[in-house]
Ligand SMILES: Nc1ncnc2c1ncn2[C@@H]1O[C@H](COP(=O)(O)OP(=O)(O)OP(=O)(O)O)[C@@H](O)[C@H]1O
């Protein structure tokens with residue numbers, strides 16, 4: 001018996017639809033809605049006495065609550081704003097590759113827990129809809145389905161796998177935005193091949209040069225033949241850009257070209273852009289699914305386990321660190337300085353340091369440091385050079401920017417997307433170190449500065465990122481074919497899920513320097529923490545006792 005028919009045979013959950021004007025309705029800010037209405041703070045009059053699952057009917061956000069503090073932060077569905085959409089049999093059930101798979105389709109009720117490390121009495125917490133091909137797409141927020149569920153006729157809805165697009169009807173497009181990242185071409189390839197081989201879709205357009213390409217550039221027809229080898233190349237065959245997001249021109253272009261599935265690959269800025277595109281499409285009532293695939297070499301997107309290209313970047317960074325180490329140990333008082341990417345988050349630097357074991361000091365944006373005086377970098381360098389004769393420093397590009405702006409009185413510059421343009425901290429710190437040892441220490445050092453940043457970003461993805469990119473692309477395709485829209489896809493605690501845009505754009509994922517992973521790094525390099533004992537106590541006081549672990553504590557990049 002497959003997963004869906006088994007779920008049909010068990011007693012169906014009873015769903016309750018709430019009046020959006022009552023106290024369950026979503027607030028303007030979805031996050032404050034969850035915070036204010038988290039089960040732990042729901043009062044008993046708003047909870048269903050039978051412990052049934054309750055929901056809001058507002059379009060955004062879609063929050064369902066259940067017994068034992070269960071919260072589902074669902075993603076929009078085309079049927080939320082387009083009535084009477086027809087459904088079609090899912091072509092996957094005829095696919096010879098998948099016919100032998102016993103549990104290929106995901107269960108309609110499957111959700112993925114955001115926090116898997118919980119305490120005995122903590123609520124079950126926030127969940128996301130599990131990604132994957134659906135047996136039948138149920139829009140639990142649709143009153144028609146709710147009535148059937150509540151009258152125990154759920155099984156009537158479960159007669160065979162369904163999709164919301166016919167193969168011939170689909171006209172998809174793919175766009176890549178923001179900076180480069182290893183794996184972009186793999187995601188493009190797997191969207192094209194996945195749509196063709198799994199759903200029989202052959203009309204896929206590539207949008208050239210990022211968001212502005214929708215209205216200012218040509219399109220590229222993408223066939224399985226065109227994309228066959230592209231995963232072996234770095235960059236993106238479509239080109240990319242920053243800036244140039246004009247929502248109405250983009251949606252006009254989508255509408256004029258008859259595009260009905262939009263796959264948008266990019267970082268936090270891109271996902272914000274995707275969110276407003278989705279909103280405009282909904283406002284116009286178009287049957288167009290918008291799916292975001294998160295991309296960032298910096299690994300700074302929250303909620304998801306990690307972003308594609310990150311592993312490749314860490315691996316490639318080893319080559320630069322290794323070169324710096326070889327140079328440093330070959331000269332008397334050799335110092336190797338390696339700058340790695342990481343505008344606001346030091347994950348590449350932290351992981352590359354932990355992996356390499358040749359690094360004596362790792363500096364990241366999240367951990368302020370100082371050069372002079374007791375506990376400062378120079379004091380540590382003198383000690384280390386006396387002990388070992390050489391040393392390697394890894395610095396993330398966003399580290400110490402406040403020190404640079406103090407000493408260089410730099411103007412605040414922004415790129416076309418509004419991101420702050422950073423000063424070259426690697427050059428700056430190299431010069432500071434040279435000056436210090438020449439003038440203050442009267443000690444000759446041999447410093448070699450290596451900046452491999454763009455070389456790391458421009459390479460093709462490694463094997464594990466290639467597989468990861470494939471899963472991301474497939475999850476996005478299954479979601480769009482099933483009629484979901486306005487979502488970003490990504491693994492949450494190793495299970496792929498559909499995540500509302502607002503959850504991945506509301507903040508950045510950062511290294512938490514009071515967590516265990518940073519402690520591991522400090523103990524592996526033996527570098528000073530640069531924290532005064534007072535700062536540590538303040539951090540601990542802010543960390544008030546909680547019954548459920550924080551995002552950072554649950555996040556695998558910060559802990560294990
Ligand atoms: N708030 C926003 N609303 C709409 N569009 C946005 C917004 N922020 C950024 N964008 C658009 O998203 C695209 C990419 O943004 P950005 O250059 O910040 O890169 P990113 O996606 O964050 O990737 P990276 O990780 O390389 O920085 C740009 O074309 C930009 O115009």
Ligand SMILES: O=P(O)(O)OC[C@H]1O[C@](O)(CO)[C@@H](O)[C@@H]1O
Pocket residue numbers: 179180267296297298341342343397415457
């Ligand atoms: O030089 P560009 O293309 O603006 O990109 C630089 C930025 O892009 C990233 O690779 C991704 O955000 C950052 O690490 C880096 O600061």
Ligand SMILES: [Mg+2]
Pocket residue numbers: 178267268269
């Ligand atoms: Mg960004």
